[in-house]
Amino acid sequence: xxxxxxxxxxxxxxxxxxxxxxxxxxxxxxxxxxxxxxxxxxxxxxxxxxxxxxxxxxxxxxxxxxxxxxxxxxxxxxxxxxxxxxxxxxxxxxxxxxxxxxxxxxxxxxxxxxxxxxxxxxxxxxxxxxxxxxxxxxxxxxxxxxxxxxxxxxxxxxxxxxxxxxxxxxxxxxxxxxxxxxxxxxxxxxxxxxxxxxxxxxxxxxxxxxxxxxxxxxxxxxxxxxxxxxxxxxxxxxxxxxxxxxxxxxxxxxxxxxxxxxxxxxxxxxxxxxxxxxxxxxxxxxxxxxxxxxxxxxxxxxxxxxxxxxxxxxxxxxxxxxxxxxxxxxxxxxxxxxxxxxxxxxxxxxxxxxxxxxxxxxxxxxxxxxxxxxxxxxxxxxxxxxxxxxxxxxxxxxx
Numbered sequence: 001x002x003x004x005x006x007x008x009x010x011x012x013x014x015x016x017x018x019x020x021x022x023x024x025x026x027x028x029x030x031x032x033x034x035x036x037x038x039x040x041x042x043x044x045x046x047x048x049x050x051x052x053x054x055x056x057x058x059x060x061x062x063x064x065x066x067x068x069x070x071x072x073x074x075x076x077x078x079x080x081x082x083x084x085x086x087x088x089x090x091x092x093x094x095x096x097x098x099x100x101x102x103x104x105x106x107x108x109x110x111x112x113x114x115x116x117x118x119x120x121x122x123x124x125x126x127x128x129x130x131x132x133x134x135x136x137x138x139x140x141x142x143x144x145x146x147x148x149x150x151x152x153x154x155x156x157x158x159x160x161x162x163x164x165x166x167x168x169x170x171x172x173x174x175x176x177x178x179x180x181x182x183x184x185x186x187x188x189x190x191x192x193x194x195x196x197x198x199x200x201x202x203x204x205x206x207x208x209x210x211x212x213x214x215x216x217x218x219x220x221x222x223x224x225x226x227x228x229x230x231x232x233x234x235x236x237x238x239x240x241x242x243x244x245x246x247x248x249x250x251x252x253x254x255x256x257x258x259x260x261x262x263x264x265x266x267x268x269x270x271x272x273x274x275x276x277x278x279x280x281x282x283x284x285x286x287x288x289x290x291x292x293x294x295x296x297x298x299x300x301x302x303x304x305x306x307x308x309x310x311x312x313x314x315x316x317x318x319x320x321x322x323x324x325x326x327x328x329x330x331x332x333x334x335x336x337x338x339x340x341x342x343x344x345x346x347x348x349x350x351x352x353x354x355x356x357x358x359x360x361x362x363x364x365x366x367x368x369x370x371x372x373x374x375x376x377x378x379x380x381x382x383x384x385x386x387x388x389x390x391x392x393x394x395x396x397x398x399x
Contacts (some may be wrong), residue, residue: 009127013136015185017143019178022171023086023116024147025154026109027055030167032152033159040151040163041099045229048099051106058110060347066115067340070122071333075191076182086112087172094168117144117343122336125328126189131271133328137321141264143214145317148257152250185361191332205337212277212330215384216323217345219284222380223316224349226291226373229357233298233366234309252306256313263317267325270318276326277388283319284381290315291374298366 030037031052038048070078089112092105121140128136158167207213238244238252270279290312297308324339331338360369 009136012127012186013124013139013228015178015181016123017139019083019182020116020120020140021143022178023113024144024160025151026086026090026113026171028148028151029155029171030159030164031143032156033164033167034276036159037164041102043099050103054103055106055110055113056347056351058107060235060351061349062111062114063118063340063344065340066118067337070119070336070340071117071190074188075119075123075126075336076186078115078178080183082112082115082119083182084112086116087113087175087179090168090172090175094165094172103229118336118340119374121328121339123186123189123326125300125324125339126191132267134271134276134321134325134337135265135268136269137325137328138265138323141317141321142261145257145261145264148253176273207331207334207341210330211387211390212326213338213341215277215387216280216326217342218340218383219280219377219380220323221345221349222377223284223287223319223355224346224375225356226370227316228350228353229369229373230294230309230312232357233352233361233369234305237298237305237366238302241299242305244302255306256309259315260313262312264321266318267321270322276322276329277384280319280322280326281381281385281388283315283322284377287312287315287319288377288381291370291377295341295367295370295374297389298370313335365381 033049034051037043037051038045041048066078066082086109089105089108093102093109096102096105121137124136125133155167158170204243208217234252234256235249238249244252251354267279267283274282290308294308294312297304323342327338327342328335357373359367360372364371
């Protein structure tokens with residue numbers, strides 16, 4: 001049952017945004033000192049990289065667990081214990097005496113963090129409606145985008161102060177403060193009567209076969225597959241073809257992050273003229289075209305590479321808030337479950353993109369890698385168009 005709010009929806013939105021931002025720092029805050037950690041724990045490069053992999057694995061798998069739990073038990077009852085687990089695991093990471101202990105606590109940290117993106121996106125879906133929901137999801141996406149931009153910079157500074165213990169203690173203290181703020185300010189927003197209307201059986205199948213769920217999951221997988229192929233390809237291309245050093249590549253990624261963050265707030269402009277499902281398909285088609293444009297420009301010059309990168313990230317950022325907005329509109333009674341499955345599929349796309357992209361690059365350079373990716377996104381948009389137009393009930397903002 002929705003509790004009475006003691007503060008405004010905007011305050012809750014930014015509280016959730018800061019919460020997700022701190023959580024995303026767990027993914028990248030310690031990356032600048034990863035080689036130092038390798039020496040500290042006397043580990044191989046493969047072994048120390050497991051600290052990233054085990055966190056990501058737990059993050060992906062737990063999406064399938066937390067989604068139904070958030071729908072059944074409520075947003076607060078899942079988010080708050082998960083935050084406490086994240087705090088405890090961060091302290092464990094700071095004082096881990098060996099790599100084995102560090103991997104164990106990184107797994108717990110991933111389990112704790114995994115509830116945050118589901119719960120926060122679900123609360124936003126509960127509190128806002130129509131175009132305001134899309135705008136709020138844009139703010140949420142903006143905070144997500146800040147993590148990769150600020151995390152390595154902040155992590156390098158914190159790591160210089162005292163190595164990985166300082167980084168993980170920073171995560172523990174900041175998360176504990178956010179636990180207190182959420183416990184005090186965050187209302188329970190789960191709609192009343194949810195259990196009475198909840199579907200039993202195979203929720204993933206019901207979401208995937210729903211026209212909205214199927215379209216968004218297909219498009220999200222294609223776009224995350226391409227995005228992480230792009231993230232791996234870009235620094236290699238910038239170094240080998242145009243001679244950029246690591247600092248210059250860092251500036252390039254910072255600029256890309258700024259464009260992505262700014263574009264995530266632009267989706268609300270589309271919704272002033274177009275229905276939600278049409279705006280989604282338009283942004284997916286534009287992103288497919290921008291992917292092909294990037295393919296054409298990547299080898300011409302550094303200026304062309306930068307322009308193609310900005311166009312690609314711009315079209316991706318505009319469309320991303322529409323995904324969770326549409327899911328929130330379509331799955332009132334299974335909102336968190338739908339977002340959980342959506343996140344899981346996105347993470348699978350993130351993992352598959354660099355591997356398959358590298359294979360395609362070996363076969364046919366960037367032309368094959370991003371030509372395939374652009375076609376993949378275009379096909380996903382086409383499938384989405386078919387699903388929307390064969391459905392008897394198309395979702396619209398505010399319904």
